[in-house]
Amino acid sequence: MTATKWITRVVSALLALALFLGSLLVVVEIVAAALGRAPAVLPYSDWTSWLRTHSWNDWIVNTVLVGLVILGLLLLLLAFRRGKPASLALRSESGGVDVTASRRSLEKSLAAAATRTTGIVGASASVSRRTARVDAQTVAPSQPGVREEVESAVRARLDALGLERPMRTRVELTTKDTR
Known part of the structure; x- marks a missing residue:
């Protein structure tokens, strides 16, 4: 909350x-x-x-x-004050039909897409009206290109969903302590 x-x-x-x-x-x-x-x-x-x-x-x-x-x-x-939306509109192929995706399912989908990226051991996502934020955990602190791979995976997932409005993506990487 x-x-x-x-x-x-x-x-x-x-x-x-x-x-x-x-x-x-x-x-x-x-x-x-x-x-x-x-x-x-x-x-x-x-x-x-x-x-x-x-x-x-x-x-x-x-x-x-x-x-x-x-x-x-x-x-x-x-x-x-407007809060986070409960659902986000998707593009519809046929006129007069409203198609939406719940915010929670979109967050889970983005977290799963980030987790499937090489070098990522866990992720969580938060979606607002215009921004998708992904917090991903990596084991190795200085793997080059991991952030770009996660951003690419998240952007590809958003493109595949076909949201009506484009979203900005923000990716935060943290190193997971393995001790």
Whole structure:
């Protein structure tokens, strides 16, 4: 799972928890007011008196409002950010037929193509909308031409699949520790 998905999930969970707790506090205050009692948890009488003494032009009010606007814009940015696609479009020979490949199967296929390259002992792949990244492990640290062979194998696999949009390829080589 990507970092953006984790951040989005954590922020969503925290926001949901804050809204839930806030609504519980409001219900408690409504019940306390209906029973004719003083505020139970929230000192809203102190808040209203503070708000009466400050105008919209006070720096503290403007600072809080600007902070809330920035927080709202950040939440909107997280909500509308496009993630990795679940599937990628393939070229279709017949009109009116949509053909797709799942992102996960494409990643597995690219990792397998890289692993079949001489000198590579393992590989993993990650596909986004425009880029295919392959992390390959090799035993020998300085084999000349291995990166080019892996890039060629990955590019050949992408060409064989016939994606609707061309993809950039990035290959990272690491040396696997054999101790």
